[in-house]
Amino acid sequence: LTSKVPNLVLKSVHFYVKIIYVLIASVHFLRWLPYSLCFQIVREMTRDIKQLDIAKRNLTSSITTLHHLHILLTGVDSLAQWVDQRDYASIARQLPAILNVLQLFDDFQEVEQMAKITNRLSKLKQSLTVQLATDMKAVFQAGQLSERVTDMCRVAAALEGSVKSNFCRWFIDQQLSEYTVLYAENEEGAWLDKIEERYKWYVRKLTDFERTGLSKVFPPDWDMGRLMTKEFCNVTRDVLYRMMTRRRPDLDFRLLGHAIQHTRMFESLLIKRFPSKPDFNFDKAIWSVFDSFLDVFISAQEKTLNQFLEDCANKIRSVPSRECSTHAVPFSSSADMFLLLKKVITECSKLSSEPDALLKDVVGVVRVCLRNYAHGCLTAFLPTAHGQQTGSSTANLFNLIREDTTQSFLGAALFIYLCGKGRGTTSKNSRQILNSNKLSSRHFKLKNDQR
Structure with a gap:
């Protein structure tokens, strides 16, 4: 495909250069010809000029398409090497450009050569997705945090599908695994009289997450701290509801007031740390669970x-x-x-x-x-x-x-x-x-x- 396009472009250039020479030569003879004949020649010249403009646009489009095709072919070849070498820094730099260029050829998928390139790139993405998920989990479990982890996150964001969401879910579950064990609904320390302990636990967890620099590993647009806090609120609300439903006879007014007071204090702290956004607001994120028991x-x-x-x-x-x-x-x-x-x-x-x-x-x-x-x-x-x-x-x-x-x-x-x-x-x-x-x-x- 790449060998045929340059030959076609070159032949088109030679053809229209000849037309230009003919037009220039015709201008010198117009003053010696009758008016009617001159008018006919000028009209034919104008028609040829219009064809030349169309040819110019086609030539420009062909050169641009050829350039994009060159980027796509070299990018796919390089991507295959980077995946084998686990060079996530290079993948993070070039993968978005490769995927954007591929979208320019959506109208050419019926061409056999383009279909082969698309299929090859799809297989590389599938292989990269599996490999990336395994490597990211291994790095975080080992605690080997570096710029390489940031490159992995950028690759996960560039890949289409649920790569990013699946990893975020896995990471948040890892961070809250201790909490779900310590404050499970069947644990005595999880009851409302000690509800402030579960909030203190998460405040320490969030502080360590930011103090150790773990929050800076992720791209800023991921907003991992907010996502983790949102999941904590959801888990806490569900646990409290199930626990209060099961132990409803043990509820009393003072115990409920104690739990609501500490919950409101915790939510006010979250609102200061994470300002409101359209997708989620921490105001009454947990507090609302107590309304059913008032x-x-x-x-x-x-x-x-x-x-x-x-x-x-x-x-x-x-x-x-x-x-x-x-x-x-x-x-x-x-x-x-x-x-x-x-x-x-x-x-x-x-x-x-x-x-x-x-x-x-x-x-x-x-x-x-x-x-x-x-x-x-x-x-x-x-x-x-x-x-x-x-x-x-x-x-x-x-x-x-x-x-x-x-x-x-x-x-x-x-x-x-x-x-x-x-x-x-x-x-x-x-x-x-x-x-x-x-x-x-x-x-x-x-x-x-x-x-």
């Missing part, structure tokens, strides 16, 4: 609030019966209750990676708590001097805590706080606050029979 938090808060309400009811029952008063006296327990509810909501926002989802369950707990507080504490504190008055006040109080109106719910809480003791007369300050909150006056109208 019913433990809801149950614990329900238990705490029920105990609080029971204590409040016992204190109120233990004091002497109160008589009606013209002065509003706030309940000390009401302030304690709202502080406790505030604490519950605050902890809710810290525990869940999706606070809005958990807040729906917390709202139900708060609603039940306020209703039970009204039933168990406020009605027990109402004076018993006037039975009809008390019954009317109790009915009004229950209207204030209807579930379907959040605004009346909040107004009831405010009214209870201001007028916890006196049920005979609504004070001036109470009316002002209720009016400022635009609460319906019919919900708060009390009889003034005791004035």
Whole structure:
């Protein structure tokens, strides 16, 4: 193929050189010829010039193709020698160029000679892939890190297929092999009470990976540290999920809060070390696994609030019966209750990676708590001097805590706080606050029979 192309190009050059000489000679005779004949000759000359331009383009294309073919042939021959010699530095320099040139001949694959070259190169790539994978694993296992390893990585990146991804998977598995053994789900040290130990282990591993220069062996675009950290997060999330599912009865609120706190601290460290990229973000990479188990938090808060309400009811029952008063006296327990509810909501926002989802369950707990507080504490504190008055006040109080109106719910809480003791007369300050909150006056109208 290479011997035929130069002969064709040379014959084309000689032919069009003769045409140029003929055109030049014809110009000298134009002034002695008639106008009509001159016009015909000029038109024929123009046609010949167009053919000459086409020939020039074809000649340029032929020379370029010949040059590419020469690069491909010599490159394939050299590549075969470098593979036998394991000269990965030369392979890394020339393999990308050889593969790029081969793409220029995609339209010539039906030519027998080009098909042979393509098949030979494919066999060399297959042989190189197997050899490279074996050599890279042997070098990393022996710890013989040098520029040769960097050349191997460049060759792996140039080769098509899954050479690079397979090696990255193997390398990361090697780095995390100790972790998967030490913190397997059946190990006692892997439980949530020692979750900070697994994070400390990886921080040390990542520090050694960068301090020893191992991270510099890989090309920067591989971002091996990020890939290894991503795999660590995936493995940790899967292990924690299986472990918490298996040992769900052992979970409690404080243990879950301890694990979430250390997980958030670890993720904040990763976010600083590896800024966010479109393909992966370490924000909530592990934290989200705990969301499926936050019913433990809801149950614990329900238990705490029920105990609080029971204590409040016992204190109120233990004091002497109160008589009606013209002065509003706030309940000390009401302030304690709202502080406790505030604490519950605050902890809710810290525990869940999706606070809005958990807040729906917390709202139900708060609603039940306020209703039970009204039933168990406020009605027990109402004076018993006037039975009809008390019954009317109790009915009004229950209207204030209807579930379907959040605004009346909040107004009831405010009214209870201001007028916890006196049920005979609504004070001036109470009316002002209720009016400022635009609460319906019919919900708060009390009889003034005791004035």
